[in-house]
Amino acid sequence: MFIGEYQHTVDEKGRLAIPVKFRRQLVKGAVVTRGLDSCLFVYTREEWKKLAERLSALPFSQANSRAFARLMLAGAMDVDIDAQGRVVLPEYLRRYAGIAKETVVAGLYNRLEIWDTAAWEKYKTETEKNSTDIAEKLGELGV
């Protein structure tokens, strides 16, 4: 399980070091996808497979199912960890998440999230302001 928040940098070749605490779980490969709120999600291959099978089961005769599958499946990328513990983030995913250099890698239980540091800070201050509202909504979910 992935826990914690780390500050890393993407180099000119688009490589990002995976924090050591996460590596062992990802040595068999990882899948990076477009996430929500302009960040990237990283799943283990097994986790991804479960999700992808549900996505691919959507009927391609429906326009919004196609759009959805295209965004999630075509947006995903199979990556391997190199000897230095890094993955290459394809250009289109970096562009999607506004990732240039400074990034945050955060563990969210069954996935990682990769954020541009500035976007992460912005998101955090915004949600902290609304944290009481959010807390109330969570109550509805039984947390």
Add this chain to the structure above:
Amino acid sequence: MFIGEYQHTVDEKGRLAIPVKFRRQLVKGAVVTRGLDSCLFVYTREEWKKLAERLSALPFSQANSRAFARLMLAGAMDVDIDAQGRVVLPEYLRRYAGIAKETVVAGLYNRLEIWDTAAWEKYKTETEKNSTDIAEKLGELGV
């Protein structure tokens, strides 16, 4: 399993390089056909066989299911990958998908899609606008 998005070019002879990550699954040959939303679908021979059987089973009484089956079945073309990892896209399919030079090859689990790059970008920006619907769908799928 095909995932990811790749930028490739079609040359003057109508040849398109298949991304390396997809080749191994297509060495036994592929079937290219007219897809939905002005792109081309590419299947492995086995996948195509399954799909073609389902298409031919569509009720002949309904005009739109006939049209749909004709579009895909009649437009289908058996292609082989050459020594450089390329396939030749017949002229009528390139014309159908508006493919001139710059193309996107996208993996959608059990098929590939080939798009004119400009059309792909346009489609994506349009669907990303509806991202709230997408977020809801993700919730339904348990992401």
Add this chain to the structure above:
DNA sequence: AGGTAAGTGGGGATAAGTGGGGAAAAATAG
């Protein structure tokens, strides 16, 4: 303070992507 491991940067080998020429095959015309 020293040793070890993590994170980062960069160079070189290798493979992928692309373009073009020429041979073989097919199609068309005489």
Add this chain to the structure above:
DNA sequence: CTATTTTTCCCCACTTATCCCCACTTACCT
């Protein structure tokens, strides 16, 4: 049926990107 043209396929060559390795710096642990 032959000759000519056109198309298809195979091969070679170049450019660009990717991968692998090495090395340095920084942080952490003992």
